[in-house]
Amino acid sequence: MAELHLLHLEDNPADHELLRRCLQRADFEARLTLVETLEEFAAQIEAGGVDAVLADYHLAGFSCLQAWDWLQARGLELPFVIVSGAIGEATVAEALLRGASDYVDKNRLARLPAALQRALELHATRRAQAQAQAELAESRRRLVDLTEHLQLGLERERADIAREIHDDIGGALAAVKLDLAWLGRHVPQPEAQAHVRAALEMTEHALLASQRLMRNLRPAVLDQGLQPALQWLVHTFAERTGLALRLEGTLRAPVDPQRAMVVYRTAQEALTNVLKHAQAQSVRLELSDLEGVLTLEVSDDGRGASAAELAKLQSFGLLGLRERAQGAGGWIDVVTAPGQGLTLILSLPLAGAQADAKATDWK
Template structure:
């Protein structure tokens, strides 16, 4: 272990060295007497800790501590000095110094040094764990964004296949059935043809509905028209009272539009499944450089415990989608007071993702 000892009295330096030797510390204790020597020693090699006198010739030991902070160096730093007063000691400790040891009580130095080294090691371990956690979180966000990108591409591919293959085949089938209806004189055959035409029309409408859900073509007209279409069709299908308020002043990039649309779609699905609501209000805005979607219902709401349940993976997915686009998702709810979901996406500096 290498210790730097900032001290201008060689006799005191020797006393400190002997104290550490008696405590069976295996250390290399380097004496530095000036601020310049102190800075030079730290630039040239690593140190495990610093012992510093408070009163030095022409400067104060706390200046060494301030320099360490300015350089971003994190080292155990102990003041080993004569009596300096309780107020001075308290100020030094508040500024982050590890400990203070009175030169007249050097027997306490090994214990104080050991404690400072252990605390420093613990902080480094914690900082490393936090850095690893942050990196893991970043990778998770990147993975989620990648999966969402792949999912949207698959949806677009499936929608095109439905349109090109199934939709085309059903349209051709309707033409053939119509031709048969015109050329078959038997009433019984005509009835079968009409039934087949109705089934083909039903299948064609179902394929069109699937295509719109997979990749809403209305999004090509803009986010507002897409949300208006979603609100109208959802209200027709479920009987809920829905209204869309607010509006946008500027066009929205396709990737952000898709995030907002999918969030609204998922939020409405959650309302239908869990909220027991009668009405839902959606509000859209792009004020102050933030694209915001707010979805509020008058349903049963949820407690904190309810949100923490595994069934709330839908909300977790929405949060991951928002974070992947550089934004965030907030949920405000209470039992019996409905739920409000707020999606916020910065319009500048957003992470790009090609959802097309």
């Protein structure tokens, strides 16, 4: 291990020598620098290379806690062991509460090497944890950026596919429909007429299916605003599934396209999950933009979910919803219990609002 640089804040040279000999007897590889004033202490710290501080409590005109406060004010973290005469339990407790690493009585210096070693190890552990947390935060940030990039790419790809369906498939089906109508007018045989009518019905069905696919891939209705788009989604979903759906709430201001798409896709996925898993009879959607937060609640009266079922995020599609929300600076909450339905809550800070710390939480 490399030699440590220890800063000794002490105004008694004899005590400094005793402390130096104590460390030598314990074979502690360290270079010990004596400082007596706050100015000297600050100069040594600012010069860098200090691994730990050993400090007497009572010094000429000040206490070592003033040196500790100086470190804290500058955001500096160092092992800080108080090595002093008897200072009372209350004073020791206050120093430890304020963040000092340990206290060693000058009359029991044999404890110092072990106390210093513990303080150094704890400091190293805290630094490693802080570094790991910083790396984890950076990893999460990159994941959110990647998720947002993928979502934008996915939406562009959906829009491209929708245009291709409209231009190629839709155009071809419309032409087929016109040709079949012409045949219907010019072929008099009853049997042929029956085939033409059947072909026209299938063509009409294919046209409607292609239009539904286009709307799901690129909901052009969003161009009219988020609330009209959700009203259309609720109406068509209820018509297709037979579920009783209602949309409540009113938006006070327009919503930007990114957040509007997140809300729309969340509502779309939530309704699909209700149909697949909830065994519900009715669903209520509530939309609001109060207090700088755009909120969508989707509540059903279905069978609900246990904690174990909620843990299977992929199977319920919740993980994708959470990542989509995080990409827009928001978060997802889920409230449910077996037999009590499920409520999914999407919250997105509006432009100018600060994202809540809950953005990284999963409930």
